[in-house]
Amino acid sequence: GAVVSQHPSRVICKSGTSVKIECRSLDFQATTMFWYRQFPKQSLMLMATSNEGSKATYEQGVEKDKFLINHASLTLSTLTVTSAHPEDSSFYICSARPGTGGSPLHFGNGTRLTVT
Amino acid sequence: AQTVTQSQPEMSVQEAETVTLSCTYDTSESDYYLFWYKQPPSRQMILVIRQEAYKQQNATENRFSVNFQKAAKSFSLKISDSQLGDAAMYFCAYRSGVGGATNKLIFGTGTLLAVQP
Numbered sequence: 600g601a602v603v604s605q606h607p608s609r610v611i612c613k614s615g616t617s618v619k620i621e622c623r624s625l626d627f628q629a630t631t632m633f634w635y636r637q638f639p640k641q642s643l644m645l646m647a648t649s650n651e652g653s654k655a656t657y658e659q660g661v662e663k664d665k666f667l668i669n670h671a672s673l674t675l676s677t678l679t680v681t682s683a684h685p686e687d688s689s690f691y692i693c694s695a696r697p698g699t700g701g702s703p704l705h706f707g708n709g710t711r712l713t714v715t
Numbered sequence: 716a717q718t719v720t721q722s723q724p725e726m727s728v729q730e731a732e733t734v735t736l737s738c739t740y741d742t743s744e745s746d747y748y749l750f751w752y753k754q755p756p757s758r759q760m761i762l763v764i765r766q767e768a769y770k771q772q773n774a775t776e777n778r779f780s781v782n783f784q785k786a787a788k789s790f791s792l793k794i795s796d797s798q799l800g801d802a803a804m805y806f807c808a809y810r811s812g813v814g815g816a817t818n819k820l821i822f823g824t825g826t827l828l829a830v831q832p
Contacts, residue, residue, distance in 0.1 A: 694820075706760035
């Protein structure tokens with residue numbers, strides 16, 4: 600089955616530093632990947648759609664300069680949280696799907712970011 | 716814009732019993748897909764079942780089945796013979812069938828299912 604790998608699973612960083620999260624599709628090519636954010640006991644909120652070889656599409660209210668997305672290849676998308684602050688602490692999940700149509704999204708294991 | 720509503724924040728079921736989780740959605744599209752995802756405490760998102768809107772037959776996957784009522788825009792999930800491992804947060808999700816690979820998944824707010832031994 601389609602596998603999406605996300606790394607790291609957990610990261611703690613100091614306020615003001617930047618953190619990079621990687622999302623890889625291991626056995627399929629993904630022209631599009633999606634980045635979600637989830638607060639405790641809440642639903643997944645789409646942050647942005649990552650497009651291979653072009654700029655990401657950000658959802659309303661998401662700061663593109665804060666959450667930098669790079670989709671440099673068909674199997675790798677990265678999310679960089681720049682100048683992180685405690686309010687950026689959250690659970691970040693990436694997803695991708697092989698093909699189009701009704702194929703479901705497959706999710707990475709998520710990254711728990713804690714900013715101290 | 717499409718919306719997905721899950722009106723049951725929490726549900727509880729006895730082991731071996733059956734439980735139904737509710738989901739309604741709003742859309743003006745005729746071509747779309749519906750999904751149920753499970754998120755256990757590990758927080759890994761796991762696909763439970765999916766339904767294509769053009770199919771009248773309700774999808775089933777072992778102990779999991781859906782009641783898809785297109786006219787009513789309802790998509791409930793039935794879990795039969797509940798097991799302790801079914802305890803998780805369940806999310807209903809919608810995706811448009813128009814637009815291809817960039818179509819995003821819209822999630823409901825989730826239902827936390829507890830399974831009592």
